[in-house]
Amino acid sequence: MTGIHPHNDRRAVVLMSVLVCMAVAMVLFLAWLKTAAMERKQLRAQQDRLQAEILADAGLDRAAVQLQSTGDYSGETWQIGAEAFAGRGAATVTIQVKPSEENATSRTVHAVAEFPVGNEVRVRRSKQITIVLPNRGEAP
Numbered sequence: 001m002t003g004i005h006p007h008n009d010r011r012a013v014v015l016m017s018v019l020v021c022m023a024v025a026m027v028l029f030l031a032w033l034k035t036a037a038m039e040r041k042q043l044r045a046q047q048d049r050l051q052a053e054i055l056a057d058a059g060l061d062r063a064a065v066q067l068q069s070t071g072d073y074s075g076e077t078w079q080i081g082a083e084a085f086a087g088r089g090a091a092t093v094t095i096q097v098k099p100s101e102e103n104a105t106s107r108t109v110h111a112v113a114e115f116p117v118g119n120e121v122r123v124r125r126s127k128q129i130t131i132v133l134p135n136r137g138e139a140p
Contacts, residue, residue: 045121051085052115052125059093059111060129067107071133073097075109082116089116105133 059078066073078093085091093113100106112126 045123048115048123049125051091052113052123055080055091055093055113055115056111056125056127059095059113060109060127062093063095063097063109063111064129064131067097067109067131067133071107085116089119089122091115092117100130102130103132105135107131107133 062078063073063075075095075097078095080091080093082088082090091113092115093111096110098108098110100108108128108130110126110128112124114122114124116122
């Protein structure tokens with residue numbers, strides 16, 4: 001008998017089925033990896049946005065403390081090293097203090113936070129408040 005044996009046909013079908021199943025499993029696995037990587041990137045971006053928000057708030061708080069102790073604070077550029085963020089990157093908070101247009105005893109404080117500084121993708125957040133200066137004749 002010189003034909004193809006039915007037993008060999010069955011083996012070929014089983015082998016092809018296994019190969020197709022492995023290919024489908026590989027495609028699903030790669031799709032899952034791509035989704036996981038994208039979610040990780042989105043989570044990192046969300047963490048950076050939150051960190052920049054916190055830094056902008058900290059800049060406003062820093063200015064408020066300075067203005068409470070001395071009314072002539074005009075602002076600064078606050079550099080925070082990467083070690084403060086577990087090596088994720090450094091941050092810069094630029095604080096500007098200007099006299100308020102509405103009240104001579106008030107100051108408008110504008111803080112701009114940038115994190116992580118030096119990265120191609122970074123977040124910038126800004127916040128602004130008005131602070132009433134304490135009367136220097138009274139105890140704070």
